[in-house]
Amino acid sequence: MMLSVHPPFYDVVILGGGPAGAAAGIELKKFDRTLRVLLVEAEMLADWHVGETLAPGARQLLEGLGCWDEVARGGVLESVQTMACWGSDRPHANEFMLSTRGNAWHLDRAAFNETLRAAAEAAGVTIWRATRFEGVVQGRDGRWRLTLCRNGQPLAVAADFVVDASGRSARFAAALGHRPHFADRLVGIAAIVQLREETSRDHATLVEACENGWWYSSPVPGGKLVLVWMSDADIVHGDGLARRERWLAHLRAAPATAARALNADVPDRITTWSARSHCLDTVSGSRWVAVGDAASSWDPLSSAGILKALRTGKLGAFALLDAIRGVEGGSAKYRRIISAEYARYRQDRREVYRMEQRWRETPFWQRRHHDEAIEEPVALRQSGGR
Structure with a gap:
């Protein structure tokens, strides 16, 4: 043609x-x-x-674009805080009530x-x-x-x-x-699962640091839960965590995230995606x-x-x-x-990662404590795994 x-x-x-x-x-x-x-x-x-997740401040931008009402009608869950097991096994809360930009929203x-x-x-x-x-x-x-x-x-x-x-x-x-300049090798291995019972009060994002990466989980409309393991591409592939059964075993070893997932169905597939920082x-x-x-x-x-x-x-x-x-x-x-x-983002990222000291000698955390820069891309296609 x-x-x-x-x-x-x-x-x-x-x-x-x-x-x-x-x-x-x-x-x-x-x-x-x-x-x-x-x-x-x-x-x-x-x-x-x-x-x-819409971070605090996103609603104001959407209102300025004239489409917040349509987004809200499409279904959102308001979140008043995030929870983190970061630097300690004990979860701590970051509440948005004092934020001048309002709460977060899951969608x-x-x-x-x-x-x-x-x-x-x-x-x-x-x-x-x-x-x-x-x-x-x-x-x-x-x-x-x-x-x-x-x-x-x-x-x-x-x-x-x-x-x-x-x-x-x-x-x-x-x-x-x-071309992009990369700052890390980060990837995510994600699943979305159906909750057997939707708890209306549990709308917080949960972040849980582990030995060679971290988990986050977040509720979304429709009674579902997003579960994501974040680590570096070489660690993920070396540990076989792009395979569903290995990923599930790794999930069970993260106490706070595993407890949250007890109320959810087992995912039939997981998806790997690049989450690398770059400019x-x-x-x-x-x-x-x-x-x-x-x-x-x-x-x-x-x-x-x-x-x-x-x-x-x-x-x-x-x-x-x-x-x-x-x-x-x-x-x-x-x-x-x-x-x-x-x-500014790179500086903030460095400070947050250095707050976690429990595994500072493992590859994932050592790289972030030293702010390792990666200039050559690591080939990683988005894929679905079973």
């Missing part, structure tokens, strides 16, 4: 339909209704996505993503679902020509500006030759910007993944609006903001 000589044109093409991409689209249309904005979403609606991530995409459509963003980015060339006039694939068929679109919201792969930035070597350039995990990704211990995605989606949209209007400096300002936030 030949690609069109005169492909359809959009002022902005957004590659990725997660929270960062949807937020960017909504913000662009909010400030300039005349913009032709296309959002390209590669994944069909999945049963669930890892990353199910169905797939439904949440779709709610944000629907809000973007309502704002006037065109959405192509099940469409994958394949490649890009830039013409002499600076305009991008993007090659996409939808339903197995290639197609092309032209755009003046591009938002890379393609997640950790940063596929657009990678096509331009940009792209540059997060914006002439006529493009990276947002969300395409720009930088943070340790799930921060609980800030969705919050960061929404915030960078908005900030990336502001940078593009400056460029569209011919205002200089927006792109450079955006790069400074992302760089400064990532540096």
